[in-house]
Amino acid sequence: MKGKNMKKTVVITALLALVLASSQAFAADGAALVKSNKCDSCHKMTGPAVKTLKEIEARKAPDLFYAGSKFNKDWLVKFLQNPSQIRPAGTVYTNFLKKGEQDTVAEPPKCASKLDAGGAAAVADYLMTLKDASMKTGVAKLGEFSKAKAKMLIIKTEACNGCHRIEGNGGVSCPTFEGIGARLNPDFVYNFVQHPQQFDPKIWMAKRELAENDLQLIVNYIASLK
Amino acid sequence: MKKASLIKMAAFLAASFAIQLSGAKAALAETAEANYALYCVQCHGSAGTGKGINAPYLAVAPRNHTSDKDMSSLTDDGIALAIKEGGAAVSKSTQMPAWKSVLTDAEIKDLVAHLRKMCKCSFKKP
Structure with a gap:
C-alpha cells in the first residue's frame, strides 16, 4: 500500500514536471516566434511605458510588455491566428485622422502577422509570462449584477460610449467593447479603469473617481461582453 | 580686478537665468x-x-x-x-x-x- 502510494506520487510529480517543462518550452518557442516575426517592430515588448506625446505618436501597435496581466489566454490564442481590428481608429487615432469640417478616420492597418494554431498557443504562453508586477490581482468581484444599472452608469453617467463602441454604437478613438469580456482579464479592467495612467502615463483616457461598487459594476458589465 | 569681478557676476546671473528657464521648461511637460x-x-x-x-x-x-x-x-x-x-x-x-x-x-x-x-x-x- 505504502509502495503503491509512493509510486502514485512519483508518477504525479513526473507528470507535473513534464507539464511545467513543456509549458516553459512552449513559452520559449513563443519568445522565439515573437523575435522571428519582429513583433517588437510595432509592439513595445519591454517596459517602462512611454512618457511623452512624441513617443505616443510614434506608437504603431499596443504595448505588450504587460500582456500577461491584460489579456485572457484563450482569447490571445484565437486572436493571434486571426487578428481583427480592436481600435476602430487605429492604435493612436491621431495618426489616422482625416481632418475636415467633421473629422473622420482613415482605415487603419491591420496586424500583418497571422500564426498557425501551434504558433499562436506558443506565443500566447509567452505573452502570458509578461506581467505587470504592480497590478493588483484578485480585485475584480464577478457575480450577478444589474445590466440596466450598469448601462445607466456606463452610458448616461460616465459616457464611456463617447470614446468606446458599445453594443454597436459609440465613439471610435478607443478600443471597442465588442468581445471585450473575452479579451481582457477582469482584474486588468478593474486596475485600468481605476487609473489608466498607471499603465500608460499619456493615454487619452482620463482617470475617473469611481466608488468601489460602481467600479465593480463596470468590471462585471465589461466581463459579460463576450 | 574690478573688471574680472563684473565678468564673474554677469556669468553668475546668466547661469541663474538659464537654470530658471530650463526649470520652467521641465515643469511644463508638453x-x-x-x-x-x-x-x-x-x-x-x-x-x-x-x-x-x-x-x-x-x-x-x-x-x-x-x-x-x-x-x-x-x-x-x-x-x-x-x-x-x-x-x-x-x-x-x-x-x-x-x-x-x-x-x-x-x-x-x-x-x-x-x-x-x-x-x-x-x-x-x-
Whole structure:
C-alpha cells in the first residue's frame, strides 16, 4: 500500500514536471516566434511605458510588455491566428485622422502577422509570462449584477460610449467593447479603469473617481461582453 | 580686478537665468498644442469646432472652441476647472472628463491660453 502510494506520487510529480517543462518550452518557442516575426517592430515588448506625446505618436501597435496581466489566454490564442481590428481608429487615432469640417478616420492597418494554431498557443504562453508586477490581482468581484444599472452608469453617467463602441454604437478613438469580456482579464479592467495612467502615463483616457461598487459594476458589465 | 569681478557676476546671473528657464521648461511637460491634439481633438475636433471623431456619438455636442460667443461667456478659471475636474464641476456634461490625471496645473493654464487664441476672445461679463 505504502509502495503503491509512493509510486502514485512519483508518477504525479513526473507528470507535473513534464507539464511545467513543456509549458516553459512552449513559452520559449513563443519568445522565439515573437523575435522571428519582429513583433517588437510595432509592439513595445519591454517596459517602462512611454512618457511623452512624441513617443505616443510614434506608437504603431499596443504595448505588450504587460500582456500577461491584460489579456485572457484563450482569447490571445484565437486572436493571434486571426487578428481583427480592436481600435476602430487605429492604435493612436491621431495618426489616422482625416481632418475636415467633421473629422473622420482613415482605415487603419491591420496586424500583418497571422500564426498557425501551434504558433499562436506558443506565443500566447509567452505573452502570458509578461506581467505587470504592480497590478493588483484578485480585485475584480464577478457575480450577478444589474445590466440596466450598469448601462445607466456606463452610458448616461460616465459616457464611456463617447470614446468606446458599445453594443454597436459609440465613439471610435478607443478600443471597442465588442468581445471585450473575452479579451481582457477582469482584474486588468478593474486596475485600468481605476487609473489608466498607471499603465500608460499619456493615454487619452482620463482617470475617473469611481466608488468601489460602481467600479465593480463596470468590471462585471465589461466581463459579460463576450 | 574690478573688471574680472563684473565678468564673474554677469556669468553668475546668466547661469541663474538659464537654470530658471530650463526649470520652467521641465515643469511644463508638453505644449498646449500637443496636449490639445491628443486629448481634446477626439471630441472637440482638429479645428476645435466641436466636430471630433467621437462627436457624433455624444449626447451633448462638444463645445466649439472657436466660437467667440460660446467662449467669451466663460472665465479662464471656469475653463481651467472644467479641464481639471471635468464638466460636472462646472455644471456641464459629465461626458467631459476630468483631465487632472494626465495634465498638470501648468499645462492646464497653458491650454486655457491656447483656447483663448483659438476663439480670439476673452471673458466678457454678460
